[in-house]
Amino acid sequence: MIESVKITAAGLLLACFFSGPAAADPAQAPASLAQRLEQEFKGGYPETRKPTGKVQTVDLVADEAQWGIVPPYQTAVWAYNGTVPGPVLRVKLGDTLKVRLTNRLEQATTMHWHGVRVPNAMDGVPGVTQPPIQPGDSFTYEFTPKDAGTFWFHPHLNSPEQIERGLYGVLIVEDPKEPKYSQDLVWVLDDWLLEKGAEIYPEFVTRHDLAHDGRWGNLSTVNGRFRPSIPVKAGERIRIRVVNAANGRVFAPALAGLAPKVIAVDGMLTAAPFPLQSFYLAPGNRLDLDVVIPKNAQGQVLAVTDVFDGDPAVLAFLDVAPEAAVKTPGFEPPKASHFPAWSEAMKAPLNHEFILDAERGGPYGITWTIDGKAGHDNLAAVLPFGQFSRLRFTNRSGRLHPMHLHGQFFRLLAVDDQPARENFWRDTVLIGPEQSVDIGLVPMDKGLWANHCHILEHAESGMMSTIRVE
Structure with missing residues (x-):
């Protein structure tokens, strides 16, 4: 801590x-x-946003699962459709999203669409916008997102335990007018308090957590994995959508040897891109980065680190393929129209x-x-x-x-x-x-x-x- x-x-x-x-x-x-x-x-x-008439229907199930945070160990988690994070949902701007959430946990839950301007009844806050979804019950969320961008979803009931155990996912609302990148990646940052061979520490909302900046773990992950290797190619131009899903930890992401530009914050495009320099990504925040892999980086391994505490802590690795560089897409990064x-x-x-x-x-x-x-x-x-x-x-x-x-x-x-x-x-x-x-x-x-x-x-x-x- x-x-x-x-x-x-x-x-x-x-x-x-x-x-x-x-x-x-x-x-x-x-x-x-x-x-x-x-x-x-x-x-x-x-x-407002005029619906296109297209409806995308998704079934999500909140249930217990096993997940390999630190191989070869398996960790007992709670997950949407068995994965941490849950499935990445992608819809086009103007399309309607219809999500049926079934609760197979032994406690009630809800789903909040963080950052999405939904109708008030779809906001997922028990006691404010909807009753809790009881064990064995289902609830259908239906809305047409008004904004393109990177958003995420998570419970708004007993959140310190339900999110810490792995219940969260990402919603991407795509604007067809924005340029196409070589890759469009989602990185969900989280940290975990693990013990006894990768078991989640079972005490939540402790006096220690409350007297400090919440629950900070002893291991950080990208997309539910400890220090994953992410394949890329030299010359690629990549959009990286970074989400902080941690209970309390603040991240300051850094990409060694690269010059990332921030093109969106909390889902919304910036008025103009700016360099990623010591941006404090608090729980709930998102960043969209425009990153070019250098053409002379074939075969290199580039570190993705967290520098919030000053000393770089490795989060992941970019594993650059050894083959010849690909052509880098040349376009102006997207920005807010006003x-x-x-x-x-x-x-x-x-x-x-x-x-x-x-x-x-x-x-x-x-x-x-x-x-x-x-x-x-x-x-x-x-x-x-x-x-x-x-x-x-x-x-x-x-x-x-x-x-x-x-x-x-x-x-x-x-x-x-x-x-x-x-x-x-x-x-x-x-x-x-x-x-x-x-x-x-x-x-x-x-x-x-x-x-x-x-x-x-x-x-x-x-x-x-x-x-x-x-």
């Missing part, structure tokens, strides 16, 4: 410079600051300040709170649909908190009152000890949405609230 670290504004979030939209005609300029911010947002992402400047956003009034803290007591001995309250019965804020809102998260604790807002994307505006220069949307933002962040958003999806820490132990012990968009 790492000790708590003070993450500065420079260290927490990558500073990116970008160009704002063209200046508006003064004769048509909105009269108020709010109107100007909403006008700048227009076209940032769609309110991204708001919002240079005046910090002048907007604050809609709500969420206070993140902990107190003694509760069922686990330590209760993590939002605004001094615990659990999703806490309706922390009501936001107006289609109007600009500025929110602040103030962390009064000495621990990390990746805050995840369901149903909405937001832009980071400031860290400790210092302007942030990110050129991308988020659905999860990492907040350091005794740090505050400001975010801006224009809610485009009505309903009652969860807002919580994505360190699963913190959320389970109370760091969970709801926001209503109306």
Whole structure:
């Protein structure tokens, strides 16, 4: 377990410079600051998505399974359709996804579509949007994703155990207009707390986990495997979709000898690609990388590492085939068609300040709170649909908190009152000890949405609230 670290504004979030939209005609300029911010947002992402009429139907079963995390050992896990991660679901933008989830576990479960702007009833939060799926029962999730990108799905009930045991998968929503890469890879990062020959440590939401940054394991994996070898070819241009599915661990992925460019964060394309440099990938976050394998790399083995703790820890290897290099596709990387400047956003009034803290007591001995309250019965804020809102998260604790807002994307505006220069949307933002962040958003999806820490132990012990968009 790492000790708590003070993450500065420079260290927490990558500073990116970008160009704002063209200046508006003064004769048509909105009269108020709010109107100007909403006008700048227009076209940032769609309110609705017209379905194509095509429906993709999938059956998923949550059940016990055996999985070879560390060969030759077999580990007893919980899995979707017997694999960790579960099957990668791919749909075209505009197609409807219909997933029938059958629960064969001995406890209730649900499925949350992390980052996907689904109808509120499909969000998978028990007690907020749906009842739990009891053992032996099924529930069908049906929705048309509004955005292309990299998303993932996981339980939202007893998450510290169910996700730690392997229940998660990835949803890719493909935009046919985006360029085709040599390979389109999915890398799900996770860590595991194993003992006794690769058995999962069976105690969850411990006081140690709660007093620290959640449950950190002693072994990290890519796609459920310890240090896998991933075959590539010299000259290939690869899109790598990286997902952090860990309970609490923060990763800072690095690819030795390569120059990856970040083209999407949390599923949404950036306004312009930027180099991957010490990006802290918190639980729930995703990155899409544009990577070219050097043409002179035939026969080499390139390390994929995690540098969050400073010393590189190997996650996987890129095994470059010895044959001659292939032709590298030459195209401009995809980017967002529009991204708001919002240079005046910090002048907007604050809609709500969420206070993140902990107190003694509760069922686990330590209760993590939002605004001094615990659990999703806490309706922390009501936001107006289609109007600009500025929110602040103030962390009064000495621990990390990746805050995840369901149903909405937001832009980071400031860290400790210092302007942030990110050129991308988020659905999860990492907040350091005794740090505050400001975010801006224009809610485009009505309903009652969860807002919580994505360190699963913190959320389970109370760091969970709801926001209503109306």
